[in-house]
Amino acid sequence: MRRASTLASSVLSRTLTSTLHEGGALSTIKHRFLLASLYSTTSSTGSSHSRRIFNPFSSSLGVAGALLSAAAAASLSQDVLAKEPPRAELVPKEVVLYQYEACPFCNKVKAYLDYYDIPYKVVEVNPISKKEIKWSDYKKVPILMVDGEQLVDSSAIIDKLRNKIHGKEIVESASDKDGDDEEIKWRRWVDNHLVHVLSPNIYRNTSEALESFDYITSNG
Template sequence: MAAACSRAAWKVGWTLLESPATRRAGTASHLLGNVGAHGTRRSYGTGGPGFRSKLLSSGGGGVLGCAFLLGGGLGLYRTVKGSLLDRHLAEEHQGSGGGLKLMLYQYKTCPFCSKVRAFLDYHGLPYEIVEVNPVMRKEIKWSVYRKVPILMVNEGLQLNDSSVIISSLKTFLINEEKDMSDILRCYPEMKSVNDRGKEVTEYTNKYWLMLSEAESATMYPGKGMQKEEMKWRQWADDWLVHLISPNVYRTTGEALASFDYIVREGKFGTVEGFFAKYVGATAMFLISKRLKSRHNLQDDVRQDLYKAVNDWVAAIGKNRKFMGGDQPNLADLAVFGVLRVMEGLEAFNDMMENTKVKFWYRRMERATLNHEGLQRSTSKH
C-alpha cells in the first residue's frame, strides 16, 4: 500500500510541477535536479509517542521528498541529513535474541513497518534502520522483493513481510536453539494474481508460530488463545491498515495540516515550502479518496475507524489488560503498531476522544517504550 501510494503521489506531484506556472518559476528543474544526486533521504526513530523527530533538509532535495509522498502509508516521509544507519536501543539490551544482528529496511510511517518496530522494541531487540526512499527505492535495489519492511538477520538472511518477520522472530525467541533459516522455511512464498491483474506475493502460515506442543501450551495456556491471536493479527493486516490513509487525509484541511508540520519543521524557502505543502497535500487527498472507494468505506471514514478500534477493545473485554492477558501478545503489538503511525494527527486525536481505546493504547505505549518483553524473557533464564 505504501509504495503504491508513493508512486501515485509522485505522478500527481509531477503533473503539478510541470504546470506552466511552475516552469516559469524554474522550480521544477531545481527540484528534479536533486533526484540523481540526493534522491535518498533518511529518517530515524523507534516510533515513540507523537511525531518527535525533526524534519531537516538540504536544499531542494527536501522538497522532492515531501512532494512524492514523504514516507509510506501516511505520506509523511520526513528527511534528514546524516548517516545511513541509526542504532536502536541501548547496548544493555543485548541479552535477548541470541545476539542476532538485525537491520530493518522501512518507510518510517508505513503501518507494516511500525508493526515490526513495535515487536522489536517490546522485546528489547537491538536493530538498525535503513530508511527507504518510497519512489526510487535505491536502498533495496539489491532485493528481488521490492516492498518494505525487509529485515536482514546477521547480514545474510532476508525476511520479508511484516507478519512473517514477527512470527519467525517470536518462534526464535521462544526457542533460540532453532536455526533462523530453518524457521523461515516454514513460511513458503506463494505468488498469485489479484483481482486487478497484478502479481502479488503471499506467505503460507505467516500467522503461525512454529512451536512444539509443550512450547505452544506454555505460550497459549488458555483455550482459544492462539486462534484469537491469529484472527486479530490478520484483521490488523486485512482491515485496520486500510483505514489509516483515508482518515489521515480525509479532508483538504487535514491533508494540509499534515504537511504544515513538515514545512514548519523543515528548512524551506518560501517557494519550496509552498510546493512541499500543496503538492504533497493535494496528492494524498486524491489518493485517500481512491482508497476509500476501493475498500468500500463510509462517507465519513471516521466511523469506520471508530468501529474498528471499538471492536478491538470489545474483543479484549473488561477483564484483560491486553488481548494477551497481563502482557501483550502478537495481536496487541500488531494493532498498536498500525494505530501508532497516526500519532500527532487529527485522526489520532479524534480516535482517542471518541472511542474506548485510550487506556489500552497507553498501556501498550508503556510496554513498548520500557521493553517489557525483554524483562520477562530475561527473568525466565
C-alpha cells in the same frame, strides 16, 4: 502535525474501543503497544534509529504508521500480557530494517523490536528507485535482516522473531489453539481492515486521503 497526531489518536481510540470492548485484557495490550509504537516513530535512541524531517503528507503517514503499529501489535496477546525479556544468548547480534518511514507495516515491526529492546539499524528505502533493496528478489518493505537471514512480510517477521528470541519449543508449548486463532483474527483485522480506514479518517481533505491510501496499499 500536533493537531493531526491528536486527531489520529482520538480516531484510533474510538475505533479500537468499539471493536475490542469485549476483551478486558486487550485494553492493557492497546495501552502498552500504543506507547511502544509512538516511541518507535517519534523518539531517537543513539545510532539505532534514523529520523528525518518530511513534508506534511509524509508526517501524516507517519502518524498512520504509528497508529497501525499500535493496533497491529495488540494482536500479539501472548507476548504482551507479561513481557519477558529474551535471554541474552537468543537476542540477534545484527538486525537491519529496510523500511519506508511512513509505512504502517514497517512501524508494526519496529514496535515489536522496540518492545523487546532488540537493537537494530534502519535503512530508509527510496520508494521510487528502491536502490537500497536491489540486492533482494523481494521488492516490498519491510525487509528485516537478522544475523544474515532475510525475513519478509510484517506478520511473518514477527512470527519468526518470536521463535528466535523465545525459543521455538517455548513458544509452541505456551501457545494453545484458541490463543492462536485469536491472534490470527486480530492480525488479519489490522492488515486487511484498519490500514484501509485510517487514511480517510485522519487526513485533511479527500485528495490527501486518497493519496495516502494509495501509498499505503501499494507500498505496504
